[in-house]
Amino acid sequence: MELMLEEKDASDWIYRGEGAVNLVLAYSGSSPAFSGKIIRVQKALRNGSNYDTGSSVVSKHECIVWKDDGAIVTSPNREIAEQLYVKCVMIPLLGSEFVDPGVRILVSREFLESVERNVLFQRPGWRVKAARVDSCADSVLLMSDHSVYPDSTFKGVPCISVEIKPKCGFLPSSSFIADETSIKKDVTRFKMHQVLKLQQLQVQQLSEYDPLDLYSGSRERIHKALKALCATPQNNLRVFLNGSLIYGTNLVKAEAFEDHLKSFIHGEDGLRTSSFVHLVIEAIVKLGVLDRLLEVQKLDKFDVEGAIHAYYDVVSEPCKICRDSGESGKLEKYSSLHAISLEESVKIVRDYLIAATAKDCSLMISFRPREDDDPESHYRTICLESTKQRFDVKAYFIDLDMKPLEKMEFYYELDQKIVKCYKQMVKVERGAAKTGTIEGKL
Numbered sequence: 001m002e003l004m005l006e007e008k009d010a011s012d013w014i015y016r017g018e019g020a021v022n023l024v025l026a027y028s029g030s031s032p033a034f035s036g037k038i039i040r041v042q043k044a045l046r047n048g049s050n051y052d053t054g055s056s057v058v059s060k061h062e063c064i065v066w067k068d069d070g071a072i073v074t075s076p077n078r079e080i081a082e083q084l085y086v087k088c089v090m091i092p093l094l095g096s097e098f099v100d101p102g103v104r105i106l107v108s109r110e111f112l113e114s115v116e117r118n119v120l121f122q123r124p125g126w127r128v129k130a131a132r133v134d135s136c137a138d139s140v141l142l143m144s145d146h147s148v149y150p151d152s153t154f155k156g157v158p159c160i161s162v163e164i165k166p167k168c169g170f171l172p173s174s175s176f177i178a179d180e181t182s183i184k185k186d187v188t189r190f191k192m193h194q195v196l197k198l199q200q201l202q203v204q205q206l207s208e209y210d211p212l213d214l215y216s217g218s219r220e221r222i223h224k225a226l227k228a229l230c231a232t233p234q235n236n237l238r239v240f241l242n243g244s245l246i247y248g249t250n251l252v253k254a255e256a257f258e259d260h261l262k263s264f265i266h267g268e269d270g271l272r273t274s275s276f277v278h279l280v281i282e283a284i285v286k287l288g289v290l291d292r293l294l295e296v297q298k299l300d301k302f303d304v305e306g307a308i309h310a311y312y313d314v315v316s317e318p319c320k321i322c323r324d325s326g327e328s329g330k331l332e333k334y335s336s337l338h339a340i341s342l343e344e345s346v347k348i349v350r351d352y353l354i355a356a357t358a359k360d361c362s363l364m365i366s367f368r369p370r371e372d373d374d375p376e377s378h379y380r381t382i383c384l385e386s387t388k389q390r391f392d393v394k395a396y397f398i399d400l401d402m403k404p405l406e407k408m409e410f411y412y413e414l415d416q417k418i419v420k421c422y423k424q425m426v427k428v429e430r431g432a433a434k435t436g437t438i439e440g441k442l
Contacts, residue, residue: 017238165362
C-alpha cells in the first residue's frame with residue numbers, strides 16, 4: 001500500500017456506479033499510476049454500521065467456515081478479508097484469466113469525505129438514503145478498469161464493454177425444498193424475484209429475461225436472453241463506450257445507442273445494434289466463461305432450505321426452522337442434516353456462500369477492433385461475420401463479494417418471501433382468468 005489518495009485527488013475520481021457494498025469510481029486524471037484504473041470504496045449504512053457485513057472483521061463462526069482458505073481468518077479488517085476471499089477462493093474456481101483481485105491502497109479521511117460530496121447527486125436516491133461512503137475506512141481497492149483496454153484510449157481505438165449480471169443459471173432440485181416452495185424447481189429465482197421487486201417498487205416493469213437462456217450454450221437462446229436484457233436492463237445490463245456508460249437503466253434510447261456504435265461497428269444505420277448483439281453472443285459461446293460460473297453456482301446442492309439447517313449447527317444454535325415446523329414428516333427429513341458431522345455442515349454452508357457469490361456477481365466483456373496490420377495481440381480474437389471485422393476480446397468477473405455468514409437467516413427469509421409473493425401473483429392471475437371465462441359465457 002505505498003500509494004495514498006489525499007483530499008486533493010478526489011476530483012480526479014468520477015462516479016461509475018455502485019452495488020450493495022461498494023461505490024465504484026473511475027480515474028479521469030493524468031497520473032500514469034492510476035490511468036485505466038477504478039477504485040471500489042466501502043459504504044456504510046446510514047445507522048452508522050458497516051454495510052451488509054454484520055461485522056467489521058471476520059466473525060468467530062466465519063473463522064470456522066473459512067479456516068482452510070489462506071489468511072482470510074486472520075485479516076485485520078473486512079476489506080482485506082474480502083480481497084483474500086477473491087484470491088484464495090474465487091480465483092481457483094473461476095480461473096486467474098477471468099478474475100482480477102486488485103490491490104489495496106491507503107486513503108485519507110478527507111479524500112473519502114470529499115468523494116462523498118462529489119458523487120452525491122449522481123447516486124440513485126434510494127442508494128443515498130440507505131448508505132454513505134464509509135469515511136472511517138483507511139483503504140480502497142484499486143483495480144484495472146475492465147471497461148477499457150490499457151492503451152486503446154491513447155491510440156484512439158474505441159472500446160465497448162458489456163456488463164451483465166447473469167444471476168442463477170439453474171433450477172434447484174434439492175430434496176430439502178418443501179412442498180410449499182417446490183415451484184422453485186420449475187420457475188427461475190430471477191423470474192420470481194421480479195414480482196417481489198415490482199411489488200416493492202424496486203423495478204418499474206417485469207423483465208422477460210430468463211437466465212437459463214443465457215447459460216444454455218444455444219446461440220438462439222442467448223440471443224433471446226440478450227434481447228430481453230436490452231428491453232429492460234434494470235441492474236442486469238450496462239454498456240460502456242471508452243469507459244463511459246451509453247446504455248443501461250433508462251439512460252439511452254435505442255436510436256442513440258445505434259448512433260454510438262458508428263465508431264465501432266461497420267454497416268448501415270439500423271443494423272449495428274443487431275451486429276453488436278451477435279458479437280456478444282460469439283464471445284459468450286467461445287470464451288465459455290458462463291460454463292465456469294455455472295459450475296461454481298452449482299456448489300449449492302442443498303438450496304438455502306437445506307443449508308439453513310447446517311448453518312444453525314455451525315453457529316451452535318437451536319434450529320429455528322425445525323422449531324417452527326411442527327410437522328413430523330419435515331422434522332424427520334431435516335433430522336438427517338442435523339445428524340451429520342460439523343465438518344460436513346461447514347462444507348454445506350461454505351459451498352452455499354461461494355455459490356451465492358457466483359449467483360450475484362457480474363461479467364464484464366470488452367471488445368476493441370483489430371486492423372489487419374495490427375501486431376499479434378495477447379488477447380483472444382472474435383470475428384463478426386456480418387461486417388467482416390475482427391475484435392480483441394477479454395472477459396472478467398467482477399463484484400465477487402464474500403457473503404457474510406450472519407446473513408444466512410436473511411437469505412432464507414428472503415427466499416420464502418420471494419416464493420410466497422410469486423405464488424400469490426399466480427393465484428390472482430388464475431382467479432382473474434377464471435372470472436374472465438365465466439363473464440364471457442354470461
